[in-house]
Amino acid sequence: MEEVTLLIVLVIALALFFDFTNGFHDTANAMATPIATGAMKPKVAVTLAAILNLVGAFLSTEVAKTISSGIIREGDSGILISPELILAGLIGAIVWNMVTWLYGLPSSSSHALFGGLIGAAIVGFGVNAIDYGVLLSKVIFPALLAPVTAGLVAFAATKMAYSITRRYDGRPDGRSGFRYAQIFSSSLVALAHGTNDAQKTMGVITLALVTVGMQDAAQEGPQLWVVIACALAIALGTYMGGWRIIKTLGTGLTAVKPAQGFAAETSTAATILASSHLGFALSTTQVASGSVIGSGLGRRGSSVRWGTAGRIGVGWLLTLPAAAIVGAAAAFIAHLGFWGVMLDAALGLGFIIFIFLRSLRDQVGHETVVNEVAASADAVKITRPSKRSGTVR
Amino acid sequence: MIDWGAFVVVFAAALVGTVVVVGLYALGLRLLVVGGRVPVVVPAEFTDAITVLTPAEIASAERKAAKAARKNPLTPGQRRLAAYTAYACFALCGLAVLFGIYLIVPFFHAGA
Numbered sequence: 001m002e003e004v005t006l007l008i009v010l011v012i013a014l015a016l017f018f019d020f021t022n023g024f025h026d027t028a029n030a031m032a033t034p035i036a037t038g039a040m041k042p043k044v045a046v047t048l049a050a051i052l053n054l055v056g057a058f059l060s061t062e063v064a065k066t067i068s069s070g071i072i073r074e075g076d077s078g079i080l081i082s083p084e085l086i087l088a089g090l091i092g093a094i095v096w097n098m099v100t101w102l103y104g105l106p107s108s109s110s111h112a113l114f115g116g117l118i119g120a121a122i123v124g125f126g127v128n129a130i131d132y133g134v135l136l137s138k139v140i141f142p143a144l145l146a147p148v149t150a151g152l153v154a155f156a157a158t159k160m161a162y163s164i165t166r167r168y169d170g171r172p173d174g175r176s177g178f179r180y181a182q183i184f185s186s187s188l189v190a191l192a193h194g195t196n197d198a199q200k201t202m203g204v205i206t207l208a209l210v211t212v213g214m215q216d217a218a219q220e221g222p223q224l225w226v227v228i229a230c231a232l233a234i235a236l237g238t239y240m241g242g243w244r245i246i247k248t249l250g251t252g253l254t255a256v257k258p259a260q261g262f263a264a265e266t267s268t269a270a271t272i273l274a275s276s277h278l279g280f281a282l283s284t285t286q287v288a289s290g291s292v293i294g295s296g297l298g299r300r301g302s303s304v305r306w307g308t309a310g311r312i313g314v315g316w317l318l319t320l321p322a323a324a325i326v327g328a329a330a331a332f333i334a335h336l337g338f339w340g341v342m343l344d345a346a347l348g349l350g351f352i353i354f355i356f357l358r359s360l361r362d363q364v365g366h367e368t369v370v371n372e373v374a375a376s377a378d379a380v381k382i383t384r385p386s387k388r389s390g391t392v393r
Numbered sequence: 394m395i396d397w398g399a400f401v402v403v404f405a406a407a408l409v410g411t412v413v414v415v416g417l418y419a420l421g422l423r424l425l426v427v428g429g430r431v432p433v434v435v436p437a438e439f440t441d442a443i444t445v446l447t448p449a450e451i452a453s454a455e456r457k458a459a460k461a462a463r464k465n466p467l468t469p470g471q472r473r474l475a476a477y478t479a480y481a482c483f484a485l486c487g488l489a490v491l492f493g494i495y496l497i498v499p500f501f502h503a504g505a
Contacts, residue, residue, distance in 0.1 A: 037436065156408065164416065165419050172461050177422045179436070180434060267411045
């Protein structure tokens with residue numbers, strides 16, 4: 001019994017740490033564009049993002065249910081997944097997340113989490129452990145379709161915003177007024193992030209609690225203390241992640257204008273909120289990137305830099321299988337019994353400390369801190385000079 | 394096995410929501426400009442990503458906006474109408490957002 005308690009404490013601690021890194025990693029999804037256009041002061045933006053992530057985490061539990069009772073067949077009809085395997089999956093997710101963070105590869109925290117869990121489950125119970133129908137319909141297809149949806153919608157919205165406000169007589173067009181709108185639209189993105197990403201962790205903790213009988217499998221949603229802990233972890237991570245985006249905005253987002261930023265943020269928020277509502281666990285990073293690219297293409301004189309866009313795409317495709325491999329390796333070690341699990345935990349902890357020390361060494365200015373959303377803005381080239389004298393844009 | 398309809402729903406909901414919100418706000422801005430109240434919103438802080446505007450440039454933009462307002466061909470009544478319609482657009486835009494949130498939060502539908 002003590003071993004089980006220790007395991008559950010480890011799983012919860014790792015899950016909350018994952019949640020924290022998720023917030024840390026994703027502050028920029030909501031706040032990169034408003035900071036880039038000057039809609040908000042960076043510190044205000046980051047604080048607002050943290051608060052709204054906290055609120056968002058309480059709004060819905062659909063995504064948590066997808067994870068806790070969907071993808072892996074558990075209970076009477078299927079296999080009984082053990083907390084050891086969940087631990088292994090989490091280690092896979094965290095390790096891959098931190099590797100991509102250190103090397104500045106575009107990646108998705110969400111897919112890292114799914115990859116890790118799937119890899120661990122396959123090692124534990126063979127390929128039949130996964131409900132491929134749910135995996136395809138709630139994870140893989142949303143992952144492919146959501147960024148495209150967000151991109152198309154942002155494209156249409158940007159075209160519309162520009163054509164409604166366009167003036168052919170050269171008089172002021174008032175487009176700088178979109179800055180006020182951006183305060184609200186980016187707040188919505190932060191809220192949406194809370195509804196989708198915080199829940200992934202809630203789902204994992206709930207799954208772990210069910211496996212050791214601390215929660216009845218019939219009770220589908222997460223318990224209240226789980227919701228509160230996850231909400232706090234992601235909000236804290238979001239707040240702590242702020243320093244990073246404040247320093248990194250010199251890189252890619254210089255081309256984003258207020259009208260475009262507003263259209264992109266609204267599209268991101270709408271896509272994530274609609275998806276969360278239907279229980280699709282998608283990657284907020286990818287949706288935000290899709291929107292930024294789509295809205296860039298919605299402006300006149302824009303073209304895609306296919307090299308940059310391709311690099312982003314490869315990073316996305318790689319995440320799930322790579323995290324699955326790490327998760328599978330961790331599950332393999334966990335199979336050695338109690339000491340295997342302890343070895344896993346020690347290796348995971350050692351790795352986290354190693355990455356942390358490495359990141360301190362090369363701090364800011366290194367390409368590691370290039371954010372995915374900023375990188376995706378870089379995938380669109382705007383050729384038309386848009387600076388006119390006498391207007392604030 | 395795969396619920397394709399759900400993807401169509403997400404796409405449609407995202408498209409309609411975004412077009413309504415962005416469209417209303419853009420229309421509101423346009424009406425403000427038509428009514429001679431051109432907003433000049435300067436970046437809150439000049440981070441690395443933003444070209445720094447000098448106070449002179451900002452003042453010049455504000456003068457230009459004021460000039461456009463003076464040369465406005467509309468009568469004062471028409472201008473007021475345009476401005477009020479603009480504010481109505483902003484209000485509707487806000488309501489659309491609130492309605493969207495209302496739709497997705499289960500708390501509001503607990504009775505159903």
